[in-house]
Amino acid sequence: MSEPVLELSGISKRFGAVQALSDVSLRVHPGEVVALLGDNGAGKSTLVKVIAGVNPADTGTLLWEGRPVTVARPADAQQLGIATIYQDLALCDNLDIVANLFLGGERSTAGVLDEVGMERRARELLDSLSVSIPSLRVPVASLSGGQRQIIAIARSLLGEPKVVMLDEPTAALGVAQTAQVLDLIERLRDQGLGVILISHNMADVRAVADRAMVLRLGRNAGDFRVEDTSYEEIVAAITGAADNPVARRAGRVAVPGSEEA
Amino acid sequence: MSEPVLELSGISKRFGAVQALSDVSLRVHPGEVVALLGDNGAGKSTLVKVIAGVNPADTGTLLWEGRPVTVARPADAQQLGIATIYQDLALCDNLDIVANLFLGGERSTAGVLDEVGMERRARELLDSLSVSIPSLRVPVASLSGGQRQIIAIARSLLGEPKVVMLDEPTAALGVAQTAQVLDLIERLRDQGLGVILISHNMADVRAVADRAMVLRLGRNAGDFRVEDTSYEEIVAAITGAADNPVARRAGRVAVPGSEEA
Amino acid sequence: GTTTGGGGGEGGANASVEEGFQVGLLLPESKTTRYEKFDRPYFEEAIAELCPNCTVAYQNADQDTAKQQSQAEAMLTEGVDVLVLDAVDAEAAASIVQQARSQNVPVVAYDRLAQGGVDYYVSFDNRTIGTVQGQALIEALEAEGAGEDPEIVMINGSPTDPNAADYKAGAHEVLDGQVSIGMEYDTPDWSPDRAQQQMEQAITSIGADEIDGVYSANDGMASGVIAALKSAGVEELPPVTGQDAELAAIQRIIAGDQFMTIYKAIQPEARTAAEMAIAAATGEEYDGGEFGLVEVEDAGGETVPAVLLEPVVVTEDNIEDTVVSDGFYTIEEICTDAYADTDFCTQAAS
Amino acid sequence: MAQQTPVAGEAAPAPDPRLIVTGSSPRGLVAAALRRLRGGELGALPVIVGLIVICAVFQSLNSNFLSPQNLSNLTLQVVSTGLMSCGVIMVLLLGEIDLSVGSVSGVSGAVLAVLAVNHGIPEVAAIALAVLTGTLIGVVHGTVFAKVGVPAFVVTLAGLIGWQGAQLYLLGSDGTINVPYDGAIAYLTQTYFVPAVGWGIAVAAVGLYAGLTLLGERRRTAAGLPAKSAAEVIARTVLLAVPVFGGVAVLNLWNGVPLAFLIFLGFVVVFDLVLRKTRYGRMVFAVGGSAEAARRAGINVDLIRISVFALASTLAAVGGVLAVSRGFAVSQSSGSGDVLMLAIAAAVIGGTSLFGGRGSAYSALLGGLVLGAITSGLYLLQMDSSVRYMITAAVLLIAVILDAVSRRSRRAHARG
Amino acid sequence: MAQQTPVAGEAAPAPDPRLIVTGSSPRGLVAAALRRLRGGELGALPVIVGLIVICAVFQSLNSNFLSPQNLSNLTLQVVSTGLMSCGVIMVLLLGEIDLSVGSVSGVSGAVLAVLAVNHGIPEVAAIALAVLTGTLIGVVHGTVFAKVGVPAFVVTLAGLIGWQGAQLYLLGSDGTINVPYDGAIAYLTQTYFVPAVGWGIAVAAVGLYAGLTLLGERRRTAAGLPAKSAAEVIARTVLLAVPVFGGVAVLNLWNGVPLAFLIFLGFVVVFDLVLRKTRYGRMVFAVGGSAEAARRAGINVDLIRISVFALASTLAAVGGVLAVSRGFAVSQSSGSGDVLMLAIAAAVIGGTSLFGGRGSAYSALLGGLVLGAITSGLYLLQMDSSVRYMITAAVLLIAVILDAVSRRSRRAHARG
């Protein structure tokens, strides 16, 4: 396999009395979708923020295309070519949709914004994600949860990233929009980008991910090729036990279409 | 079937230039789980907020156990016995977990808070939802997305509601926690409560819902008995077309465990 | 193309007493008693008597230069025929004078010599007041036998009020060399609370027993000074000066807490100003009346015909001959329940 | 029970059927305006109505209130504080506060007078140096706030006290310094334009507005985006033209349009354009809306903060220079007193939020005019200070109540 | 590539393995304290250190600074503004601001003096009525803010101006009113307790603290919740006992513990307990953290807002009463000048956030002492006003820089 575009090792991060990450490592190759899995509070978003420069790690090294780099601020990560969709979306509620989409990367001539160009591009982008938004000129505060999430996703497509990190991108999305985003992830992979996908939806993960990296209580807890691994194995790694509520529930109810494969 | 505990009819709600709900009706019986489905921006959360008194409707009537009532403020809805889990969670980021759990319903003697009692009860409740939270005395701002969602869910269990509305309760939850919440919804139904569940996860809906109510562009777009209806029918009602991205994607990819039943 | 300067406006030396005209009175602040309680009513009385058909427009600037300028502009808009100006800041008032002149409205400087070439000036000189205060304090120290080189504390007015600097300079003129100044403060906003705190620090620093006298630039601050001395447990208060002859200060004087205050016989000052204003508006020469006219020179070098009045020191001994006999306060006003058993009031009652 | 009522499918790019569109006919425009009225999206309208009410009341009490002379004075009276307000608005948009504007205006005025009068430096150079002083002070404030992390309230409170000390120090024992009546400094506020120039400026301003708006809307239409109709652009132009031409006409009845007021208007217009049309302005709003989101978007938040504080102090310095020009003097009390409160109040009354991310440069103009009109009117009515204070408070409340009520209905709609 | 390293399963109720627990040994306590220091979770510590540094510097410059007499004066000097600060803190916790506290204190003082002196009402009754006046004013402010929706800044700005007018009106043309040196009013600030009483209060306070804390921790242990160890409780008690007993000892060297300072401390302690231990306090924090979340939780947000403004004005009135008591007089300038700024500054310097939801009643005490110490020290050193202003600004910045730096490291950790 090719050289990893991004490689982390020995990452630790502490918040006050909580050791959120201990000695975590992760590798992403170009053209690969890595699913980052783990229970709630396992440290997935913390790891994403470390990579994105939002909360730099206490210790650990980060290799970008083989070179060690330091990412101290979000701007550093963007410069490298890392685009991030945060779990909390990180939108400016007071700005409208177009302004949020282009935030930090506004199109302008001599400092004057090219509003017409931006609005047209925004319209195209959102239409391609099949989301219905009545007007592009309302503050994002007035949007529905899914609409906001689509804005955040659309935003990451505007740059020309080499690695895209999506932290639960489809959590609030409808079925149609989820399908579009999964298509999108596959397109990104086909274009040779490295993708890190965080999701609790095993079906989505199995649909698009090549590899699954499991975090448990802030530590690495397994690295699987998705094709070769069963649903139960992954869930067991996530919950840390073969006897878990999912298995129990699965044994009890038997509804068509419930998530076991 | 028994008398509906909650019945809405002719509900309309407008925000500025957007008619978010037009002439919507909805019925929930005791011991029934109604799934409220719809695309992003269809108006589901708006409907929930109308019922909860957060954004009262412009027009329309609300019957509670057959009597017409007005719900002008959230406190009114709580008095009736409606507990709500909002999509945006509505937590006070500056308060700790215990304080958020009991917000508005603090245990106290003569105005003095019973911190010990509240903390013990909080611990029990969270353990029963199998979520790992290092400390109960940290501000909820420092919690992960899923941990916050669990807090919001746990909160609704503290009162003694007759109707529980859950707006995408499992969006950020891990597989184990999702299973717990589905169990919980079933327990609520078995206790004779009316449950309104909003979710984009068809598997979850099919697992627990008795009836599915579809909203499309702010209007009623179908009311199905879940048992008797196929996945495709519901998706078609949601997206408003038989030819939708989900169907297209389903036709293209064939990954084990993808969401079609 | 541009035009510079004002223009237009009526007024000027063409009004007549018979037809009546409008006089603008601009006073600087409302936080010391005198302006609203005395200057304004006395002035209005004098105008009513000397020119029954005239009207008086009045504004108070709340110690704010810019506000005073706006008020002057409002009056010029109203079309006053003469301005009587007690400037918040005599130097900065030049802009008002300038503007009035450009509309041919004469200006009488009242109490403080506004710059920019006014037509007349009537005042108690600020510097003189400081001198008189200092002199009175020295005499009191001598009378109490404070001995060689007595130690005093100086509480001056606001560092941002130009008038405070005049009082301060006048007082220093006599005090320097005669006494040793243990501590000296400028008091933000003339605040009694600040004065009290400063006095407390002075007491800490010097020791309550070592302080032979206190120069306080006005009565308000004197009240703070006295509160500090009382709170420090001083039984026999050293002499404390004041200014403005506030009622509360007169009461403190009769209670023996404050030594003196400065009484400015405001009635003659106001009457003189009224006479000057009428003369200026009607274009007549003013001769100075009973006080006689002198010439003073303002900072810009212009000579101004002026009447200078003498400030009066009020102590317990001459209250009746000054503030009471002038009708400034009545005995009833002074001798409230709390002060009924002071020597002054028992004597006055008998 | 299984019933199904499918809704007709729509292609995504079609306009959303829930969007209520009103035509561009006059009736449509009025309908849209009424809807916004009910929805509480009135923008500056309530404050403008408040201003008109205040003017009407004062005029009915004293017929000099709306006289050309008084209005001419009013325009000059609001300039200095208005400029400070303009800077305060930038800081408020960030969600921070600047308590130092009064002191900075004072110290800049003192620098100006000391340089020009005591040191004999040419007045124009002195003005430039005074403004530069303000900029440097602002950079210091911004840096201590953004880099060291001291809350802006404390930094600028220290500025409020410290720069006043510097002002006293500069002016020394002399206190007040007078500036000449005929130099460059005095020229700033003593200059009025002859009528023709006033009319020319008015025509140019309205014409530019109409032309640029039409051009912009045409570009939008060309790009297939929703655009305002020509009728709406014309309506807006007329709404702008009325006060502009009216104002020029009235001012020409007295001395003409004052240069100082034009300077103020110029700053307001430029700041408004910067805030709405440039990347920089967008970033200011973003930081004010959510500093963390802005940081994650790669915006250099510290730099934005420092620059905004620098701008605020620069404007305060310009305000200080104009105050000196208008009073022909700088004194130890210049910039103290209620200057600070008025500058902040004008911004807030004009509709700028104290909580960041919402507001407009026009707040400085509108809020300043409201406060100026109240003061001016009460001076004309000649009341006791005590009564004047009480009435000022009452009028202030009345002026914003309409805005508050409309805002409240908007608040009820906000997503929580 | 498929490798799997399962982690040992744990039962849910076991303590989270990521939680770093330090023992209750002295070493463990120190380790925990150090960790918090590095993590920026220092609470009031940086400000206390700032205060100690200020005291040390002034003492080295003037040996009278830490003299019992000066410290005794200092305790009285901070009382009036400190009480206002206490009210301001409540409002800041809501995320709002109250600009009227100075004017309310002034008008209440005027009511007190007019009633007691001019109308001869018994002093105790007059005090009660003056405080009640404050409460009513606060209810008005709160109602206009919460129900009508006028921004708190504007409401209380109108209050700042309007109540000052009312004060001038009440005092009428006479201006200053003296109050007797020996009545109930003067008693409030002229009373000092004999040493035995001071010691008694100190012992009672420390004892109560230790007893209640131990009891509380025992209840937590009994309920199976994590609790502080006895060693930690003892360590905390000692840390409290040192300043309390030290303070009493020093004050007893002069006149004894002043009643007024005890009143102030009493208010601070009660407000702290109300904020931390009662439903009401919880609701205040909730509204300050997120008014919408609080509303959705069924809290009557309007009522909380009105009550907080009422409390703030009540405390301002109490502060006004104590100011009258201390100065034996009320004048037209009572409550004006920098009183407002000092009251807000004390709260902010003490660590209360301007943005709502974060702060403590102790900020009033700490911030008040910092400001009081700066003023007191600079007056002792006797400097030109200009220099004094500049040094005040510098010291102010220094006092909060430590806090700011630690807060900044905390900010870097915050979830955005």
Ligand SMILES: Nc1ncnc2c1ncn2[C@@H]1O[C@H](COP(=O)(O)OP(=O)(O)OP(=O)(O)O)[C@@H](O)[C@H]1O
């Ligand atoms: N700023 C912070 N301060 C303190 N603790 C934090 C902070 N951010 C995260 N944590 C803690 O670190 C742990 C990991 O959080 P993280 O957000 O990375 O979880 P996650 O894996 O993304 O979970 P989820 O699936 O719920 O999103 C949690 O216990 C959380 O409480």
Ligand SMILES: Nc1ncnc2c1ncn2[C@@H]1O[C@H](COP(=O)(O)OP(=O)(O)OP(=O)(O)O)[C@@H](O)[C@H]1O
């Ligand atoms: N406060 C508001 N102001 C203006 N428009 C609003 C407001 N709240 C909701 N809307 C609009 O109403 C429509 C319905 O929003 P709603 O939040 O109810 O959608 P939803 O069905 O919950 O979607 P999702 O599945 O994404 O959560 C959206 O187009 C949204 O933009």
Ligand SMILES: [Mg+2]
């Ligand atoms: Mg996460």
Ligand SMILES: [Mg+2]
């Ligand atoms: Mg929703």
